[in-house]
Amino acid sequence: MSQVQIIEVTPAEDGMRLDRWFKTHYPDLGHVQLQKLFRSGQVRLDGGRVKASSRIAELQIIRVPPIEERAPRKAQPKQKMKITEEDIELVKSWIIYQDSHLFVINKPSGLAAQGGSGTTRHVDGLLDALKPKDGERPRLVHRLDKDTSGVMLIARSRKAATFYTDVFQSKEAKKLYWALVVGQPKIEEGIITLPLIKAPGAKGDKVIVDQKEGKFARTAYRILDTAGQKVSWLAFQPVTGRTHQLRVHATEGLETPIVGDGKYGGSEAFLDGLPSSKQMHLHARAIVLPNLSGGMLEVLAPPPEHFMESCRFLGFAIQPNYNYIIEIE
Numbered sequence: 001m002s003q004v005q006i007i008e009v010t011p012a013e014d015g016m017r018l019d020r021w022f023k024t025h026y027p028d029l030g031h032v033q034l035q036k037l038f039r040s041g042q043v044r045l046d047g048g049r050v051k052a053s054s055r056i057a058e059l060q061i062i063r064v065p066p067i068e069e070r071a072p073r074k075a076q077p078k079q080k081m082k083i084t085e086e087d088i089e090l091v092k093s094w095i096i097y098q099d100s101h102l103f104v105i106n107k108p109s110g111l112a113a114q115g116g117s118g119t120t121r122h123v124d125g126l127l128d129a130l131k132p133k134d135g136e137r138p139r140l141v142h143r144l145d146k147d148t149s150g151v152m153l154i155a156r157s158r159k160a161a162t163f164y165t166d167v168f169q170s171k172e173a174k175k176l177y178w179a180l181v182v183g184q185p186k187i188e189e190g191i192i193t194l195p196l197i198k199a200p201g202a203k204g205d206k207v208i209v210d211q212k213e214g215k216f217a218r219t220a221y222r223i224l225d226t227a228g229q230k231v232s233w234l235a236f237q238p239v240t241g242r243t244h245q246l247r248v249h250a251t252e253g254l255e256t257p258i259v260g261d262g263k264y265g266g267s268e269a270f271l272d273g274l275p276s277s278k279q280m281h282l283h284a285r286a287i288v289l290p291n292l293s294g295g296m297l298e299v300l301a302p303p304p305e306h307f308m309e310s311c312r313f314l315g316f317a318i319q320p321n322y323n324y325i326i327e328i329e
Helices: 020-026 029-041 085-094 121-128 160-170 245-254 263-267 306-312
Strands: 004-010 060-065 094-096 102-107 149-155 174-182 190-191 195-198 206-209 218-227 231-238 281-288 297-299
Touching: 004 094, 020 029, 060 306, 085 102, 085 206, 085 218, 085 281, 085 306, 094 218, 094 297, 102 121, 160 281, 174 306, 190 195, 195 306, 206 218, 206 245, 218 245
Parallel strands: 149 281
Antiparallel strands: 004 060, 094 102, 102 149, 174 231, 174 281, 190 218, 195 206, 218 231, 281 297
16 A cells, blocks of 8 residues: 655646556556545645646646555556658648647548547548657647548647646637538528437447437538539538437438438448449538637638539538538527
8 A cells, every 4th residue: 555645736737637647657457446535535735625627727736645555457558650741741631720739630541530440541540740859749639530521629738638628618719511411401501300319239338319319419401502402511510419410410300411421321322423422422611619719719620622623523612601600509
């Protein structure tokens, strides 16, 4: 069993949740054991009792009580991506905005945000390309589906990650998506409210509408342009951030599946004669949010070539008002 320790919060840990601080410094400390230390008042911050969810600040003093040592777990080898000079140039080419706290990238379609079963190449693994020699490794702030392109925020420090994560959780960040969909919504502009839940299936998990068990999900939309009744160009603004929310709301709420989204639209999502119709036509076009450097930040991401190729084929042209965030009452 260790002795009482008095530890000062470092600048890199400023704004971090206290329970996460413990998990970082004492990875073998179990959740139940940690909560017991907080409930009994053995953990102190600047001499006072504190909750596990409290945020810590630089130069504060943490009292760490004696912690029962457990047998070390067998280390599992982590597969780390090998970063090449080509990778460094590639990742830098994605950057569409940067300051001392943040990178904003335009994620390409077809690249996963994080690793998973069978996924060895992803944005998170490539972030070592942006790590300074003596600095912190950048961190993902939020995620996009593998086949969705567009705006992604990358924090350059733990402090920045905490700030922008809180911005997303407080709904201060407004995101605008563009999508090409099959068909035309019956109403030009409106709100889709359908509760969603993840359901297991023979071909993997799939998000479905469930009025009883589903979680509240809300999306604003408007039609930007149409090619007859065959294809529509829509702007989506998610109010909530459920998994696959826009894809399900487009298919089930508007009855207009996103072009290329065979998972939710089936064969109807693939249009004969339309270039790249088997690629996902969903793009995170813009984001507006408070910036840690001060003021409000607005960033626009150019759509990928397959999206613009389809727009040219259909006769769609970008208009200035297409970038406006939808006003939601």
